[in-house]
Amino acid sequence: EVQLVESGGGLVQPGGSLRLSCAASGFTFSSYWMIWVRQAPGKGLEWVASIKQDGSEKYHVDSVKGRFTISRDNARNSLYLQMNSLRAEDTAVYYCARDPTWSPDYWGQGTLVTVSS
Amino acid sequence: DVVMTQSPLSLPVTLGQPASISCRSSQSLVYGDGNTYLNWFQQRPGQSPRRLIYKVSNRVSGVPDRFSGSGSGTDFTLKISRVEAEDVGVYYCMQSTHWPPAFGQGTKLEIK
Numbered sequence: 001e002v003q004l005v006e007s008g009g010g011l012v013q014p015g016g017s018l019r020l021s022c023a024a025s026g027f028t029f030s031s032y033w034m035i036w037v038r039q040a041p042g043k044g045l046e047w048v049a050s051i052k053q054d055g056s057e058k059y060h061v062d063s064v065k066g067r068f069t070i071s072r073d074n075a076r077n078s079l080y081l082q083m084n085s086l087r088a089e090d091t092a093v094y095y096c097a098r099d100p101t102w103s104p105d106y107w108g109q110g111t112l113v114t115v116s117s
Numbered sequence: 118d119v120v121m122t123q124s125p126l127s128l129p130v131t132l133g134q135p136a137s138i139s140c141r142s143s144q145s146l147v148y149g150d151g152n153t154y155l156n157w158f159q160q161r162p163g164q165s166p167r168r169l170i171y172k173v174s175n176r177v178s179g180v181p182d183r184f185s186g187s188g189s190g191t192d193f194t195l196k197i198s199r200v201e202a203e204d205v206g207v208y209y210c211m212q213s214t215h216w217p218p219a220f221g222q223g224t225k226l227e228i229k
Binding site for chain 1: 154156158160165166167168171172177209211213214216217218219220221222223
């Protein structure tokens, strides 16, 4: 059974940093693109970042470019999102998802990031 | 960036009746390989999104056949032939033909 479990969310002050993790199991992690998608409270979904199977290609949306970095450790079956210079508008539930063909098929339960003083 | 526009944003439906959600993109979603990367997701209250349809009309395994997707180019539709109580939630279209992938605003389906 495919499982994705996010962790690392919490309350952080504006300008602070946080590192999200996503533990994957039930599939060959190193064979799939992986992504992060976020959802602000009561709002819609926003694609944040994508990473290729071997980590050689990474893409970030403009709103987080230069502040967030997606990475992965295939030996640990883990996906990460390093978030720096956090802003109030980054407050959201962050989901990791498996993305076989630009169509995310399995999603985690999400982890809440709250940016507030 | 491609903008995805859904309508309606709120959809009250009587149990057993059909429902239809429209999704329009600001650019054609036909990719160079000939495929159209338009997906539909369901998000039930308090849950993570669930993929229903990929590449316009391909139903995900385990998704009831009352769900169907259609369309081409810039105009797409998700139809539910007979709404059931478990269908309550928000439905999103999403394009992944162009970077960055983009979701529609979401359509909230509720039971009348």
